[in-house]
Amino acid sequence: MIPSTTARLILETARIEEVVCEFLTLRRSGANLTALCPFHHEKTPSFSVSPVRNTFKCFGCGKGGNAAKFLMEHEGYNFPEALRWLARKYNIEIQETASTPEQLAAQQAEESLFIVNDFAQKFFQSHLPGTGLDYLKSRGFTEATIQKFGLGFAPDGWDGLTKAATQAGFKLEILQRLGLTTAAGKDFFRNRVIFPINNLGGKVIAFAGRTINNETIQQSNNPKYLNSPESPIYHKSQTLYGVHLAKRAIRQQNVCILVEGYTDLIALHQAGIENVVASAGTALTTEQLLLIRRFTPNLHILYDGDPAGIGAALRGLDLALELDLNVKVTPLPHPDDPDSFLRRVGIADFKECLATNAKDFIAFKAGILLNDTANDPVKKANAVHGIVESIARVSDPIKRSFFIKACALLVGLSEDVLTAETNKAMQALEKKKQPLVIVERPSALSLPKATSSPLETHLTRLLLEHGADIYDQKENITVAEHILGSIEDVLEHFEGPLCHRICRESIELVLAKKPVTPQHFIAHEDLAVSGFVADLMHESAIEPDPHWAQNGFLRGSDPAKPDYLDDIAKTVSRFKLRVVSQLCEQNLKHIKDTPPGDEQAMLRLLKVHEKLNLMRKELAESLGLVKF
Numbered sequence: 001m002i003p004s005t006t007a008r009l010i011l012e013t014a015r016i017e018e019v020v021c022e023f024l025t026l027r028r029s030g031a032n033l034t035a036l037c038p039f040h041h042e043k044t045p046s047f048s049v050s051p052v053r054n055t056f057k058c059f060g061c062g063k064g065g066n067a068a069k070f071l072m073e074h075e076g077y078n079f080p081e082a083l084r085w086l087a088r089k090y091n092i093e094i095q096e097t098a099s100t101p102e103q104l105a106a107q108q109a110e111e112s113l114f115i116v117n118d119f120a121q122k123f124f125q126s127h128l129p130g131t132g133l134d135y136l137k138s139r140g141f142t143e144a145t146i147q148k149f150g151l152g153f154a155p156d157g158w159d160g161l162t163k164a165a166t167q168a169g170f171k172l173e174i175l176q177r178l179g180l181t182t183a184a185g186k187d188f189f190r191n192r193v194i195f196p197i198n199n200l201g202g203k204v205i206a207f208a209g210r211t212i213n214n215e216t217i218q219q220s221n222n223p224k225y226l227n228s229p230e231s232p233i234y235h236k237s238q239t240l241y242g243v244h245l246a247k248r249a250i251r252q253q254n255v256c257i258l259v260e261g262y263t264d265l266i267a268l269h270q271a272g273i274e275n276v277v278a279s280a281g282t283a284l285t286t287e288q289l290l291l292i293r294r295f296t297p298n299l300h301i302l303y304d305g306d307p308a309g310i311g312a313a314l315r316g317l318d319l320a321l322e323l324d325l326n327v328k329v330t331p332l333p334h335p336d337d338p339d340s341f342l343r344r345v346g347i348a349d350f351k352e353c354l355a356t357n358a359k360d361f362i363a364f365k366a367g368i369l370l371n372d373t374a375n376d377p378v379k380k381a382n383a384v385h386g387i388v389e390s391i392a393r394v395s396d397p398i399k400r401s402f403f404i405k406a407c408a409l410l411v412g413l414s415e416d417v418l419t420a421e422t423n424k425a426m427q428a429l430e431k432k433k434q435p436l437v438i439v440e441r442p443s444a445l446s447l448p449k450a451t452s453s454p455l456e457t458h459l460t461r462l463l464l465e466h467g468a469d470i471y472d473q474k475e476n477i478t479v480a481e482h483i484l485g486s487i488e489d490v491l492e493h494f495e496g497p498l499c500h501r502i503c504r505e506s507i508e509l510v511l512a513k514k515p516v517t518p519q520h521f522i523a524h525e526d527l528a529v530s531g532f533v534a535d536l537m538h539e540s541a542i543e544p545d546p547h548w549a550q551n552g553f554l555r556g557s558d559p560a561k562p563d564y565l566d567d568i569a570k571t572v573s574r575f576k577l578r579v580v581s582q583l584c585e586q587n588l589k590h591i592k593d594t595p596p597g598d599e600q601a602m603l604r605l606l607k608v609h610e611k612l613n614l615m616r617k618e619l620a621e622s623l624g625l626v627k628f
Contacts, residue, residue, distance in 0.1 A: 002083055004525050006094055011523035011530075014067040014086045017051045023074055023251075023294070038074060038294040039063050041286070041323055043395055048538065054522055055534035064538070065531040066522050074294060076200030076244075078111075079527060113233050116165065116174050117196075117204040123161050124152025124194040124207075132193050135212045139263060140343060145270045148245075149195065154209055156191035179206075179229040192226065195241075195262045197234070197280070200291075202244040206234035208262060208280065225262075227280070237285040240292070241265060241278040247295050249275035255298040257354075258284075260312060264302075264338040271347045276302075284316035289323050300358060301329045304337045310368060317361050321393040329364040330357050362403055365390055366410045384411050385425075388418060392425035453495050455578060459483070459571045460499045461536045463506060466564050467516030479568065480506055480516035486572045493579045498532045570623060577619040584612045 017033055020026060026033040026049060037047035037058040046060035057064035063073055071082040087094050128136075128146070132153025136146055154161070162181045166172055175181035179188055192209030199205045206228035213222075228234055242265045250256045257276040259265055265278040279288060292299060299320050303313045313329055320327045330353065332341050342350045359367070369383035387407055394400045404422060408415045467480030484507050494500035506516045514520075521533040591605045 002080055002094055002096055006087075006092070007083055007525040008523050010083050010086050010090070010092055010094075011066055011068060011525070012519065013090045013092060014054075015051065016054045016056055016067050016070070017049050019067040019086070019089070020049050020056060020070060037061060037063075039290075041290060043324070050538065053518060053534070053537045055537060057534060057538045059538075064534045065527065066534060069527055069531055069534075072527075075247075076203075078201070079525075081201060112174055113178060113231065114203050114205075116170050116178055116180070117206075117233075119165055119168060119170065120161060120178075120180055120207070121150055121152060121194075121196050121204050123164055124154055124189075124196075125150065126152075127155045127160075128153045131212060135193055139267075139339075140270075141266060142270065145266060148269070149242075149266055150204070152194040152196070154187065154189035154192045154194055158186050158190070161187045161189070178231050178233075188228070189226065197228070197239060197241055198244045199233070199239070200244055200247070205239070206231070208241075210262070236282055238287040238291070239280075240288050241280040242269070243277045243291065245269065246275055246277050250277075250292075250295040254296050255300055256292045256296050257300045257302055258292070258316070259302050259338050260304065261337065261339070267339040267342050271342055271350070273351075279312075279316075284312070284319055286319060286323065289316075289320055289325060293323060293325060297324065297326055299325045299327050300354070301327065302332070302338055302354070303329075304332060304334075314365065314368065317365065318390055318393055321361065321390060322395075324395055327361050328358040329361065330354055330359070331364065331367075360406075361390060362387065362406045362410065366407070370411070380411070384413065384418075385421070387411070388421045389425050389429075391418075392422050392429055453578075455571065455575055456494050456496055456499045457536065459487070459568075459575055460502055462564060462568050462571060463503065463516060464518040464521065464533060464536065466568070467506065471565065478510075478516070479565075481510055483568060483572065484510060487575065490576060490579045493582065498529060501529065502533070573619050573622055577616065577623065577625075580612055580616045580619060584609065584616060587612060 017026065020033075020035075024035040024038060024047070026035050027045070029048075031050070031052060033049040033051070034045040035047045035049070036042055036045050037060055039058060040061040042060050047056065047058045049056045055064060055066060056070050065073075067086060068079060068082040071077050071085055072079065075082075075085075077085065084094065086092075128151065130153075132151075133146070136151060141151075159181075162172070162175060162185060165175055165180070172181060172185065176183065182188055189207060189209040191213070192211055195208040195210070196204045197206040197208060208228070209226045211222060211224060211226075227236070230236060241262060246256070253275045255275060257268070257273065259268065259276060259278050260280075261278060262280060265276055268274075268276045277292065289299075301313050301316055301320075303310070310331065313331070317327055317329065332338065332353075336344065341353075345353070365387050366383070369386045370380070373379040373383055384407075391400060391403045391407065394403060400422065404415055404418045407413075408418050411418075463480060463483050467478060467483070469479045471477045471479045471482040484503065487503070488507065491500065491503055494503070502521060505521075509516050509520065518533055518537050522530050522537070524530040524533070587605060587609050591602065591609065594602050594605060
């Protein structure tokens with residue numbers, strides 16, 4: 001376990017701009033830095049990095065936080081893994097302490113699904129020697145490669161894994177939730193070579209099993225590959241096989257090679273081509289392409305040369321173009337797949353093929369669609385329409401213009417005709433287009449949502465932004481001391497748990513003679529707090545109460561004081577007014593509910609109501625409010 005003091009040191013030392021620039025290209029925009037957001041598709045940069053605040057924020061998808069939070073979102077790390085990454089970067093030594101039984105229990109509760117998958121992987125690996133290992137070696141895989149990818153074998157028994165896992169103390173419910181055990185209590189994978197599927201951070205989230213009995217592949221009840229069903233930690237449409245091993249090489253070489261199968265990817269890795277990921281037999285999705293785009297805008301599709309492989313390449317092509325990826329395609333000679341082609345020609349010729357036979361999407365699609373059209377004008381027209389529909393998906397007008405020029409040369413038509421057809425296709429696509437839905441990765445570390453009112457959110461922002469400033473020179477009182485002293489007696493009425501917690505911790509800082517600053521909370525080890533404060537510090541994330549401007553709420557009234565001091569005074573008064581109004585309503589309800597004969601209770605409640613009404617009137621008058 002990483003001590004909280006060390007976690008805070010790491011987060012305070014880490015510079016957000018230095019961390020983010022290792023993954024994204026940042027451009028200066030005033031005091032901040034901007035980039036295209038890696039977490040959702042956009043054409044105009046809405047991802048902002050603030051060196052002053054030491055935070056990032058995307059105003060498109062809403063993600064934001066400190067350096068650790070960025071690594072968690074971008075690299076798939078959990079919080080301790082992100083802290084260790086930052087510690088290595090900034091040469092900070094971590095002396096971890098032993099976790100208490102309670103902390104261990106909490107950790108296991110959060111990561112129980114990963115823990116069970118780790119157990120399953122070790123079980124499959126322990127059963128690899130024999131049939132499974134012989135099969136993998138027959139495919140040309142070395143011991144080092146088998147170990148690198150954690151390959152294993154599911155024995156041909158009904159419930160070997162299920163029994164071993166339950167005897168080890170794992171609940172049957174979790175095994176079934178992960179798809180390792182069927183509803184009938186039997187093993188999901190039997191007599192298959194097992195390929196663990198990892199998330200971006202390297203954790204095992206699912207498995208794929210390949211049958212080793214080729215004679216039964218054609219049987220409907222025994223498919224060649226069997227994948228884990230979806231679970232809380234595995235979402236097929238958001239997963240790329242091998243991405244955890246490929247991401248560094250993809251960044252270094254600035255291109256991602258996309259193949260279809262597990263063994264294709266493993267064969268290429270073994271040959272030294274590591275910038276490769278696999279769609280693993282599923283139709284390519286927007287989420288998978290967005291994952292690739294985090295590391296490079298350049299995509300090289302390498303699918304089988306059969307009709308199914310060509311069809312998959314064409315479908316992936318259009319999706320990739322819509323996401324502004326630069327796409328090349330290398331068709332392999334039928335009936336080869338990348339694995340068999342590599343074994344047949346050798347690594348040198350394979351690399352030569354990749355370098356010389358790669359086609360841009362115009363040449364590739366034209367070669368496919370124009371094949372066998374002969375002199376049939378109808379077939380040719382249909383082929384051209386297919387190419388134009390792909391060009392229409394390219395958002396960059398300059399790129400689109402070059403593609404139209406290339407297409408015109410290939411098909412023998414004028415650029416004007418193709419431009420007009422492209423414009424029609426773009427209009428048709430725009431009508432069909434639906435808003436892109438960004439699917440959040442489920443996490444055991446799901447953060448609580450802040451339900452603060454705009455008023456207390458604004459008050460908390462003032463506390464953090466100006467807390468260390470001097471409020472009264474004579475009394476040597478800080479802004480934090482003034483705000484907290486003014487609201488301490490009504491703090492329990494905060495609606496938002498995060499605003500309440502920040503104010504409570506600020507009181508502790510004041511008592512300890514420490515300054516109240518946003519940096520303290522941005523470097524907070526609780527990601528709910530740090531993320532909330534990061535959002536709070538980006539002005540456009542705050543929506544003020546519409547009544548404020550109407551009542552001069554955001555204008556300073558004392559020329560000798562900074563505007564924010566007047567803002568603070570009015571915000572505190574308005575917050576108190578809200579609390580007093582709520583207490584008035586509650587007291588009025590008590591009056592109505594008091595039995596007619598209880599005169600003493602009624603008298604006491606009426607006196608309270610009189611005092612509350614007087615307080616409410618004074619607060620309203622101080623704010624210049626007629627209605628309250």
